[in-house]
Amino acid sequence: MxxxxxxxxxxxxxxxxxxxxxxxxxxxxxxxxxxxxxxxxxxxxxxxxxxxxxxxxxxxxxxxxxxxxxxxxxxxxxxxxxxxxxxxxxxxxxxxxxxxxxxxxxxxxxxxxxxxxxxxxxxxxxxxxxxxxxxxxxxxxxxxxxxxxxxxxxxxxxxxxxxxxxxxxxxxxxxxxxxxxxxxxxxxxxxxxxxxxxxxxxxxxxxxxxxxxxxxxxxxxxxxxxxxxxxxxxxxxxxxxxxxxxxxxxxxxxxxxxxxxxxxxxxxxxxxxxxxxxxxxxxxxxxxxxxxxxxxxxxxxxxxxxxxxxxxxxxxxxxxxxxxxxxxxxxxxxxxxxxxxAAGPSPITPTDLGYAAARRAVRVEGDVAGLGRPLVVRLDAATTIAQGRVPWGLGPHLAGSEEILVPAAEADAAALRARAGERPIVLVGRHLHRLPGGAALVDALAAAHPVVVVEMGWPGRWRPAGARAFVTTYGASHANGRAAAQALGLTP
CATH class of the missing domain: 3.20.20.300 (Glycoside hydrolase, family 3, N-terminal domain)
Structure with missing residues (x-):
């Protein structure tokens, strides 16, 4: 037929x-x-x-x-x-x-x-x-x-x-x-x-x-x-x-x-x-x-x-x-x-609306003053299919601070403390409360080093006991990253 x-x-x-x-x-x-x-x-x-x-x-x-x-x-x-x-x-x-x-x-x-x-x-x-x-x-x-x-x-x-x-x-x-x-x-x-x-x-x-x-x-x-x-x-x-x-x-x-x-x-x-x-x-x-x-x-x-x-x-x-x-x-x-x-130039122009909104969302628990130029450690973990592989983190917004990317499964607290030396560590992650080894890594770092945790995923109820501060952005967009860097005093 x-x-x-x-x-x-x-x-x-x-x-x-x-x-x-x-x-x-x-x-x-x-x-x-x-x-x-x-x-x-x-x-x-x-x-x-x-x-x-x-x-x-x-x-x-x-x-x-x-x-x-x-x-x-x-x-x-x-x-x-x-x-x-x-x-x-x-x-x-x-x-x-x-x-x-x-x-x-x-x-x-x-x-x-x-x-x-x-x-x-x-x-x-x-x-x-x-x-x-x-x-x-x-x-x-x-x-x-x-x-x-x-x-x-x-x-x-x-x-x-x-x-x-x-x-x-x-x-x-x-x-x-x-x-x-x-x-x-x-x-x-x-x-x-x-x-x-x-x-x-x-x-x-x-x-x-x-x-x-x-x-x-x-x-x-x-x-x-x-x-x-x-x-x-x-x-x-x-x-x-x-x-x-x-x-x-x-x-x-x-x-x-x-x-x-x-x-x-x-x-x-x-x-x-x-x-x-x-x-x-x-x-x-x-x-x-x-x-x-x-x-x-x-x-x-x-x-x-x-x-x-x-x-x-x-x-x-x-x-x-x-x-x-x-x-x-x-x-x-x-x-x-x-x-x-469609035949003319794109009418899209940059706007500060999103960046200002993201800054209003940042929540800081603890003290983030005087970080200077810390070692910024971004814990890399798998993304969902819905999200895809979209860049995230503080890197594009930093002025003079070193940022390193560490696979979450390979993160070693002693090695990171040695890399930081006298510098504080800013640990950036997404959904740290459910990231295998995430909470243990924060505890191990904070036990002997000044650490600020930046949570760019869903924060949950977990809070690190020994960290100097816990910063929540409620997301990992470019706007959220800039907002976090500004809250920490790390932007130009």
Missing amino acids: GTDPGLRRLALGTLLAAYPGPVPPGWAVDLVAEGLAGHTLFGTNVHDPAQVAASTAALRAARPDVLVAIDEEGGDVTRLAHATGSPYPGNAALGAVDDPALTGRVYAAIGAELAALGITVDLAPTVDVNTADENPVIGTRSFGADPARVAVHSAAAVAGLQSTGVAACAKHFPGHGATVADSHHELPTVEASPAVLRERDLPPFAAVVDAGVASIMTAHIRVPALTGAGPATFSRAVLVDLLRRELGFTGAVITDALEMKGAALAAGGVGPAAVLALAAGADLLCIGARVDAGLVERVAAEIVAALRDGRLDRARVEQAAGRAAALAAGTRAAALAAATR
Whole structure:
């Protein structure tokens, strides 16, 4: 039986693909012309503003209402500034400052940059309530551990972002903040009752729905009381009963990347995952980062096959494609405005907003006066897939101080004390409370040497007993690094 072009186009209308490199290849542009909902940009697609604007213009030339999405959260998760680190603090820092108006201004600034480049959907903000200090994937991406505070800032972020014409996507429904596993690698389980979710995890989602958020992203997490053995992405109880009927959400439901193990392993592949997500009530299926024409065609073919054999109802897929198209229509004005600017110089100019915000977030416990020119030791550790390999630390902001990079597993207290000599040591790390050997290293250093600890991840409750000071930045962006160096008196 031949391929039904109408069904193929319908299936493509529910897919958010991706492509490699700084220039959209021919197949990526052709698929847009043939009905693909859009593409997500990753760091590999971003070299400079003019190049990104040219890429989005090429996609719009294929179809004016194409969706162009990106993960630009500020803070630790940035694509536009993946080579240097974001000039904006992330959500944890904004939550620590606790100025909702500032949160709105920061997200409006991010949105203005995206709109100027022709990007129409920001897969942000993260509105998860980070109630687990050991959470390996949310952490500083969250506004905090208090549902009420997270709700207020989530609504402010959505309002600021969408004031620029860029659609926001609040994530990860119904809440990824209580997990202690990374859904990129496995299917995390949250043992919580619906009552606990309503009190702890859902208030920020209710707040962004009230704020008019354009889209909401699903979580590849298992909540047995609601989802049974599978992830929320495949659960009608979560996506229809809870999100649409109870919270009243009418926008587009976007899946987290279906290539993630939390979805792909649970379904038996990206194609079957796409079918299960659509059947559960998802509208726009994010395939992932490692995408080529063959993968898109296989996923579309799986959807078409499911339509033919009854696993999917055509009305459900038409509804999904319609919501994806409505999302695109809502952002088209911003895209058209960007098109008129694409031929000219980039309107993006440096701003001090993010750096000032990051400075307000710094918390100093102890004494940091008179450090002089210390030895700065940055403990290197693995990053999450969401973060990627983005530069971080104090190095770019130091005036005369030596900085060394030490793999956390190889750090030796005696060797570091010998290297420092008479100089104090500033130990910089991320999530030191859960870094193997991190706390023991600090204790060993502080027992015989003046040490200041700079925590650039989620701080948790741990504090080093012998350290001269403990400095918390609530993030590791370029802005957070500069703020920490200023607080320590180490900048020029």
